[in-house]
Amino acid sequence: MISVSENKSIPDILLVEDNPGDVRLTQEALRDAKFDARLHIALDGIEALNFLKDGESPCPDLILLDLNLPRKDGFDVMEEIRNDPDLTHLPILVLTSSTAKEDILSSYERYVNAYLTKPDDPGSFVELVQIVEEFWIGNVRLPSCS
Template sequence: MSERDGGPPDVLLVEDNPGDVRLTEEAFKVGNIANTLHVVTDGAEALDFLYHRGDHKDSPQPGVILLDLNLPRKNGQQVLEELREDDALQSLPVIILTSSEAEEDIVKSYDLDANAYLTKSTDPVEFIETIQRFKTFWLESVRLPAGSGG
């Protein structure tokens, strides 16, 4: 069920590391996160999903994106830049979820209007806690714009 059906907004995870995908899926399960999690593994596929192209022509519009920076084909900052230049997608919340703690990545992500920057822990328990904090704030506390995800 998606937000357009009266359910919670879908979440798009853009992540190329299978281990991080599994941990995120586990965190959704453990945390009883009812939002549907869609996964794509590179930046170009993320844009196909969001623009309903190719294999993703029937994809739902997510209400929020969890975006890794270090991706094949198009990196996370290139994806974010393209989204922010598109009138139809520029208000879609994008949360950077990456292992990079580099100050230049943080600054550039916010310069490109990322909504938040979360650093992935290498410790599985801490990683799951990060996803739980994302859930508490972005999926339970924040009011998303009407039409996001639907």
């Protein structure tokens, strides 16, 4: 099954994460999982929205979004994406350490596609990345950005 936009073979992933340790862990997990993807990193919500709206950056096939971000939090980012007709189709996976019921509910109320809790250990993180790749890139038909 074709999983990324039909005109490209390697998926673009936008990671919105302010913690350098979690950025590094995600990069290592992608490498260890042999997940061939172009990872773009935004360090806060405003940087993520600028990336999505600048017209120069590649359209991501997936957005991995942390909730607790400086300048504009993940909830505000979700709302802005879902209210923008040019972005609303983008799949958003919340990737956070929060297990709070309120955060889970608030995310789904903003039409997040999945809510994932960051594992504590690197091995489990690699497994999570493999699951994301298998499902979201290997099985799901994603819309193109054109």
